[in-house]
Every structure is written in C-alpha cells, then in structure tokens.
Amino acid sequence: NITTIEQMEADNAMLKQNACAVCAETYDDRVKAQSPHCKFGEGGICCKNCSMGPCRITAKAPRGICGADAHAIAARNYLRSVAAGTSSHSDHAREILHVLRNASPEGNYKIRDEQKLLSLAKEWEVPTEGRDIYDIARDVADIGLMEFGKPEGTQRFVSRATPERQKVWAEQGILPRAIDREVVTAMHMTHMGNTADAEFLVRQGLRTSIANGWGGSMLGTEVTDILFGTPTVRTTEGNLGVLEKDMVNIVVHGHDPVFSEMVVTAAEVKELTDYAKTKGAKGINIVGLCCTANEVAMRHGVRMAGNFLQQENAILTGVVEMMCVDIQCIFPALPQLAECFHTKFVTSSPIARIPGATHIEFKPETAFQQAKDIVKMAVDNYQNREASKVCIPPSKKNAVVGYPTEQIIKHLDGVTNSHVDELGSYKPAIDAIKAGVLRGAVAIVGCNNPRVRPDYSHFEIMKELLQNDILIVATGCAAQVATKAGLLNYDAKYYCGAGLRRVCELVHIPPILHMGACVDISRMMLLATGIAKDWGVDTTQIPVVGCAPEWMSEKAVSIANYVVSTGLDVYLGIEPQVSGSAQMMELITEGTRKITGAGYIINTDPHELVKNILAGIEAKRTALGI
Ligand code: BF8
Ligand code: SF4
Known part of the structure; x- marks a missing residue:
C-alpha cells in the first residue's frame, strides 16, 4: 500500500488552505508571480559578467558587446553553476574537516568510527601504530x-576510481588538482575576456x-562517517x-550534520525532556528536512518530515x-512564513544568514551547550502554539534507510557462499545482473522542482523502473x-518485477x-566503481546510470557533471539552462561522450525518460554480451 501522488497533493492542498487562512504566501504563489520565466535566463544567454552589459543574445543581436556569442555565454554561465555547486559541497566538507581536526575525547565532537579513520589513515599513509586516535585524526584532517x-x-581519491577511468581523466586533461584551484580556475576562465x-x-x-x-x-562523506558513525x-x-x-x-x-547531530543529542537530555513535560508536552520530537533529514535518519533513525518543497508545509502545520x-x-x-505562526526560525551558520531569522552562530567549542539552549528555546515556545x-496531514510511511556501500557489501556477504566465493565483493549483484534477474541499477537523485508536477516524475520513474527489474539507489530529496x-x-x-522481487527477498x-x-552521491560513485572493478570492466560499461528527474540546484549541475565524468550517463527530467x-x-x-x-x-x-533509461541499460547489456 503506497501513498499515491494524489494523496500527497491532497495533503498539500490542505496545508495551502492553512496558508490562506493566515494570508501567508507560499512558493506556488511566487511561481505564478515569476511566470512566464525569462527566456534569456532559461536559455542561458544573458551575460552580466561585466558592466558593459548585461547582454542578451537575440537573432538581431547575436553577440554581446565584447563579441561573446550564445555558446560562450551559455557555457560560461553553466561552468559558473558547476563551480558554485562544487564550492557548496566542498566547503561543507571543509567545515567538517575542521571539526575533525579539533575533535577530542573531552570535547563536543568525538570519533565514532575509528575503523573508518584508520582505513583512511592507511590509504593516506598516516602512521597509526601505537598512536592516539585523536592524533591520527588531526593528521588525517x-x-x-x-x-x-x-x-x-x-585529488587523492582519484586513485579509488577504476584504472581505466583514471587513464581517461589523465589523457583528457581533466584530473582535478586542488579543489579551490579548480573552482578559482572556473571563475577565472569565465571572467570577461577569457575563454569563449x-x-x-x-x-x-x-x-x-x-x-x-x-x-x-x-571527503565530506568520509569525515562525517568518522565523526558521527558510518x-x-x-x-x-x-x-x-x-x-x-x-x-x-x-x-x-539543511545539510551539515555538525549542527543537527548536536541538536538531536541535546533533545535526548533528560533535563530537557522533563522540562518539556512541565510545559504540558509529552516530550520533544526532532524531525528532519532535506538532506539533514537523510543524515540524521541514517545515523539515528530520526524521522523525516519531508523534502525540499515541503519546507514551507512543515511550518504550515502550525x-x-x-x-x-x-x-x-x-x-x-521561511522567517516571514514562520511569523504567521508561533514558529521560531533559527539560523546557525555565517554561510546562510536570512533576514528575519534569529541567528545563533554555532561553534564547535560550545556546540552542546548551544544546542541545549536552542532546544530549551523551542520548549519554551510550546505554550505559544x-x-x-x-x-497536520496524517500521511507518513515506514522506511528502511542506511545503505552506504559498507552495508550493501554486508548484505551481499549474507548470500555469498563463503566456501567458494570471496567475501566483501559485489559478485552476487554482478551475477544477478549477468543472469538478467536484475537488468541493472539506477541512481535516482536530486531535488523536487515546481517547474514540473512536484514529486510526480520521481514517483512515476521509480515505479516503472522497479517493475522492470531495475534496482534503485537513492539520495537527497529523491530518496524522500x-x-x-x-x-x-x-x-x-510487491511493486517489482519477478526478478527484482527475488533479489529483495x-x-x-x-x-x-x-x-x-x-x-x-560520492558513495554511489564508489558503488559503481566497486561493481566495475569486481566485474573487470570500466564504470562506463556497466548497466548502471544516474537520473535526476526534478533537479534544481547548482549542486545538482556539479553532481551531474561528475557522474558523467565517472562514465555514467545521466538522465535529466529538467533541461539545463543552456538551450x-x-x-x-x-x-x-x-x-562529453567523446571525453568521458x-x-x-x-x-x-x-x-x-523511463523508456530512454531502459533502452540505455539494455544497450549497455548488449555491449557487454549479456
Ligand atoms: O543537497 S536534493 S533540494 S536538499 S540540492 Fe537541496 Fe536538491 Fe534536496 Fe540536499 Ni541536494
Ligand atoms: Fe556583455 Fe561580454 Fe560583458 Fe558579458 S562579458 S556582459 S557579453 S560585454
């Protein structure tokens, strides 16, 4: 019994009434106000990289003032999106690396997965013998x-890719140097008067x-696992x-578990749960939204309130x-919407300051105390409801979460005949693909987006792929x-084809x-790489592809590019702004096919799109002779 898209939309409609009752504006009102979208922006052919512009490309004006044409302008805008997306994920990782660097047994942040730290130390040739785990952590950080x-x-992790992939990257001159270097080079190349x-x-x-x-x-994934547990x-x-x-x-x-982990921990402190009871509440209920939801669900089972386009809906429940x-x-x-209710809206990072929010700058040294103060503030607000x-729409579903590559391997080991086969390999999955019981796998990722009927594309694509014996791995808002x-x-x-059902059982x-x-999604790259290595082929040969049905962010543009770089086709349900x-x-x-x-x-x-995916997967199978 699955929740249909119509049921989900009925929930949204109910909350929209709540918004109307308090005269609150929501994203769909703003979609209307923004429609129709600017055609120049949509096609990526508006440039404001210098103050001779802005320049817009039309049939009458095929070049900007400097002479840049539509191709140069669209490509420069596109590269800037990749740079912004790369910056977002990477800066997130850098923050967590600083937390790892300062982790200590007495401090707010400790090491929860020593094994993962030790294996990364080994990979990076950091001495571990007889050393304190926190000293090793500092060197690794x-x-x-x-x-x-x-x-x-x-980049060090490049050595984890298949040898064929590393060769492609080297030969094509796209092996990444320092992360900041690549982002800065991208910004430099797109400055007025450079690459056209x-x-x-x-x-x-x-x-x-x-x-x-x-x-x-x-790096973000590895270090998050080390600090908070795989x-x-x-x-x-x-x-x-x-x-x-x-x-x-x-x-x-949000996204950075350094903050949410501490709030989750603080909400379990007895003093605070008791305090909540003195205020007439039965307890404290922490729930997640967006990628933070995924992070805390996978490590603590914290329940997930929803994905990107539900952030306003959460507040609208009152x-x-x-x-x-x-x-x-x-x-x-959000702060303006929160004002229509009793909801307190708190920002915690200097990276995301929003007018109207209460800003409590979160610092690793004082994290636990700050988290407790924040939770207490929420408890004190209960009486204002x-x-x-x-x-509250009643809809919710049970979900089994938490399948990093380590867990996938563990499950596969469970069906491996350990007398004959080696443990710790993807071989059982490969055998199932070769036999045709599974046709392949699709990584479904990304956001939801009001440019299309939100969640609908995900939902339809997932259902059809399952029926066609395609295993799905999911992250982000797609997973939600x-x-x-x-x-x-x-x-x-029960929604799967016979082959996939057998595998699940x-x-x-x-x-x-x-x-x-x-x-x-870095885990997905390692999954595809692990399968390719155990198969003895390159990632681009296996019947595994990526799909982002409703992507919206610059992070997604960067992701789509690295998935393509890894040799995996990416099926998009929203057109990139370069048309x-x-x-x-x-x-x-x-x-890019000629490059990667x-x-x-x-x-x-x-x-x-599903038809395209199925055809793509079958073509890969044929090329492999299976
Ligand atoms: O990084 S899937 S809407 S929450 S960008 Fe954002 Fe898109 Fe959701 Fe997570 Ni990813
Ligand atoms: Fe116009 Fe060229 Fe300046 Fe862009 S860089 S705004 S195309 S003059």
Missing part, C-alpha cells in the same frame, strides 16, 4: 584540508566537478505525519515550535519521495536503497 589548496598533485570556446568551458566543468565528486563530496540499516518514518500534536516539534533543516537550519536549500521565505492554526510513497520498505517488493533489502544525502546555444546542447548530450564516454539524456516527460 590536515591532509584532507590540504586537498583544497595543495600547490601540486591531483564552449568546449573548453565544458571540459573545465568536468574537471571542477570531479574535484567535487571525487574530492569535496567524498550509517547502518535502520527503520524510521517519513512525511509530515511525523510531526506530533502533543509534543514539542523541532525541525532540523505545530513546529522551532525550525533550525544550517546551510543550503533553505528558502529565504495556537490550536486554531493546527493542521520514495520514503513518502512507502517504497523504502521490504513490502515494496534473498538479500533482504527494499528495492530502493537509501544511500544518504546529496554529498553521499539558447545549440553547441552547448550538443556538448552536454554528445560532446557518457553524457546527458534529457526528457521532460517522465514516461519517455
């Missing part, structure tokens, strides 16, 4: 931080993106129904005592669509594996 600005060499040849801008986009996927994001399989719930009528509800929203946010994907509209404004639908369940096997997994937040240049459309769909062996396939109709 220092090396990690050097990945951002080292004067020579390439679209192909070279696209190449730098690939290189900058690898500095994300095989640099910043991978996720394990656990059960939780998702959708707005996880908000509780008689509890103090705190929503943690039962959120506090929404506290860290970085990325936070609507600047207005009964007449309360409206699966959660809301009820597809992250063992029972979801044998390995004891749901047909959609929740691999985490968007930084954790004003035929050359750019050709470069992103076909041109992969490219985009774009189709805004989800049913057509």
Whole structure:
C-alpha cells in the first residue's frame, strides 16, 4: 500500500488552505508571480559578467558587446553553476574537516568510527601504530584540508576510481588538482575576456566537478562517517505525519550534520525532556528536512518530515515550535512564513544568514551547550502554539534507510557462499545482473522542482523502473519521495518485477536503497566503481546510470557533471539552462561522450525518460554480451 501522488497533493492542498487562512504566501504563489520565466535566463544567454552589459543574445543581436556569442555565454554561465555547486559541497566538507581536526575525547565532537579513520589513515599513509586516535585524526584532517589548496598533485581519491577511468581523466586533461584551484580556475576562465570556446568551458566543468565528486563530496562523506558513525540499516518514518500534536516539534533543516547531530543529542537530555513535560508536552520530537533529514535518519533513525518543497508545509502545520537550519536549500521565505505562526526560525551558520531569522552562530567549542539552549528555546515556545492554526496531514510511511556501500557489501556477504566465493565483493549483484534477474541499477537523485508536477516524475520513474527489474539507489530529496510513497520498505517488493522481487527477498533489502544525502552521491560513485572493478570492466560499461528527474540546484549541475565524468550517463527530467546555444546542447548530450564516454539524456516527460533509461541499460547489456 503506497501513498499515491494524489494523496500527497491532497495533503498539500490542505496545508495551502492553512496558508490562506493566515494570508501567508507560499512558493506556488511566487511561481505564478515569476511566470512566464525569462527566456534569456532559461536559455542561458544573458551575460552580466561585466558592466558593459548585461547582454542578451537575440537573432538581431547575436553577440554581446565584447563579441561573446550564445555558446560562450551559455557555457560560461553553466561552468559558473558547476563551480558554485562544487564550492557548496566542498566547503561543507571543509567545515567538517575542521571539526575533525579539533575533535577530542573531552570535547563536543568525538570519533565514532575509528575503523573508518584508520582505513583512511592507511590509504593516506598516516602512521597509526601505537598512536592516539585523536592524533591520527588531526593528521588525517590536515591532509584532507590540504586537498583544497595543495600547490601540486591531483585529488587523492582519484586513485579509488577504476584504472581505466583514471587513464581517461589523465589523457583528457581533466584530473582535478586542488579543489579551490579548480573552482578559482572556473571563475577565472569565465571572467570577461577569457575563454569563449564552449568546449573548453565544458571540459573545465568536468574537471571542477570531479574535484567535487571525487574530492569535496567524498571527503565530506568520509569525515562525517568518522565523526558521527558510518550509517547502518535502520527503520524510521517519513512525511509530515511525523510531526506530533502533543509534543514539542523541532525541525532540523539543511545539510551539515555538525549542527543537527548536536541538536538531536541535546533533545535526548533528560533535563530537557522533563522540562518539556512541565510545559504540558509529552516530550520533544526532532524531525528532519532535506538532506539533514537523510543524515540524521541514517545515523539515528530520526524521522523525516519531508523534502525540499515541503519546507514551507512543515511550518504550515502550525505545530513546529522551532525550525533550525544550517546551510543550503533553505528558502529565504521561511522567517516571514514562520511569523504567521508561533514558529521560531533559527539560523546557525555565517554561510546562510536570512533576514528575519534569529541567528545563533554555532561553534564547535560550545556546540552542546548551544544546542541545549536552542532546544530549551523551542520548549519554551510550546505554550505559544495556537490550536486554531493546527493542521497536520496524517500521511507518513515506514522506511528502511542506511545503505552506504559498507552495508550493501554486508548484505551481499549474507548470500555469498563463503566456501567458494570471496567475501566483501559485489559478485552476487554482478551475477544477478549477468543472469538478467536484475537488468541493472539506477541512481535516482536530486531535488523536487515546481517547474514540473512536484514529486510526480520521481514517483512515476521509480515505479516503472522497479517493475522492470531495475534496482534503485537513492539520495537527497529523491530518496524522500520514495520514503513518502512507502517504497523504502521490504513490502515494496510487491511493486517489482519477478526478478527484482527475488533479489529483495534473498538479500533482504527494499528495492530502493537509501544511500544518504546529496554529498553521499560520492558513495554511489564508489558503488559503481566497486561493481566495475569486481566485474573487470570500466564504470562506463556497466548497466548502471544516474537520473535526476526534478533537479534544481547548482549542486545538482556539479553532481551531474561528475557522474558523467565517472562514465555514467545521466538522465535529466529538467533541461539545463543552456538551450539558447545549440553547441552547448550538443556538448552536454554528445560532446562529453567523446571525453568521458557518457553524457546527458534529457526528457521532460517522465514516461519517455523511463523508456530512454531502459533502452540505455539494455544497450549497455548488449555491449557487454549479456
Ligand atoms: O543537497 S536534493 S533540494 S536538499 S540540492 Fe537541496 Fe536538491 Fe534536496 Fe540536499 Ni541536494
Ligand atoms: Fe556583455 Fe561580454 Fe560583458 Fe558579458 S562579458 S556582459 S557579453 S560585454
């Protein structure tokens, strides 16, 4: 029994009424106000990189004042998106590396996965013998931080890719140097008067993106696991129904677990839960939104209130005592909306300051005390809730989450005949693909987006792929669509084709594996790489592809580029903003194939996109002779 898209939309409509009742504006009002969208922006052919402009390309004016044409302008804008996306994931990782560097047994942050730290230390040749774990952590953090600005060499994690991939990157001149170097080079290349040849801008986009996927994001994932524990399989719930009528509800929203982990810990302090009871509440209910939800669900089973386009809806329930946010994907509209209710809106990072918010700058040295103060503030706000404004949609679903590569391998080991086969390999999955029981796998990732019917594309694509015996791995807001639908369940096997169902039963997994937040798409790159290595081929040969049905952010542009760089095709349900240049459309769909062996396939109709995906997977199978 899955929640249909119509049910989800009925919940939204109910909350919209709540918004109207308090005269609050929501994103759909602003979509109307912004429609129709600017055609120049949509096509990527508006340039304001210098003050001779802005210049817009038309049939009458095919060049900007400096002479840049549509191709140069669209490519420069596109590369700037990749640079911004790479910066976001990488700066997030850098913050966490600083926390690791200062971790101590007496401090607020400790090391929860020593094994993972030791294996990274080994990979980076940091001495471990007889050393204190925190000294090792400091050395590892220092090396990690050097990945951002080292004067020579390439990203260390590149050595984790298949040998064929490393060769491609080297031969094509897209091996990423220091992370900051690639971002700065991208900004430099796009400054007025530099590169105007679209192909070279696209190449730098690939290189900058690898500095994300095989640099910043991978560092972020590794260090988050070291500090907060590598996720394990656990059960939780998702959708707005996880908000509780008689509890103090705190929503943690954003991406950086350094903040949310501490809030989750503080909410468990007895003194505070007792305090909540003195205020008439049954307890404290922490729930997550966006990627923060994925992070805390995978490590603590904290329930997930929803994805990107539900951030306003959470406040519209009227039962959120506090929404506290860290970085990325936070609507600047939220403080104003919170004012229509009793909700306190708290920002915590200098990276994301929003007018109207209460700003409490979160510092690792004082983190626990600050988190306790924040939770207390929420508890104190419980008495201000207005009964007449309360409206919680009942919808919620059980979800099984927490499948990093370590857990996938563990499950596969469970079905391996350990007398004959080696443990710790993807071989059972490869055998199932070779036998055709599984046709392949698709990584479904990314946001939801009001440019299309929100969540619908995800939902349709997921259902159809499952029916066609395609295993799905999911992260980010896409994973939360699966959660809301009820597809992250063992029972979801009933929506699968016979082959996939058998695999789910044998390995004891749901047909959609929740691999985490968007930084954790790095885990997906390691998964594809592990499969390719155990198969004895390159990543570009295996029947595994990426799909972002409703992507919206610059992070997503960077991700799509590094997935393509890794040799995996990316199926997009939203068109990148380069359509004003035929050359750019050709470069992103076909041109990159000559560089990395992969490219985009774009189709805004989800049913057509599924057909494209299935054809792509079958073509890979045929090429492999299976
Ligand atoms: O990094 S999927 S809306 S929350 S950008 Fe944002 Fe998109 Fe959601 Fe996470 Ni990813
Ligand atoms: Fe116009 Fe060229 Fe300046 Fe862009 S860089 S605004 S195209 S003159």
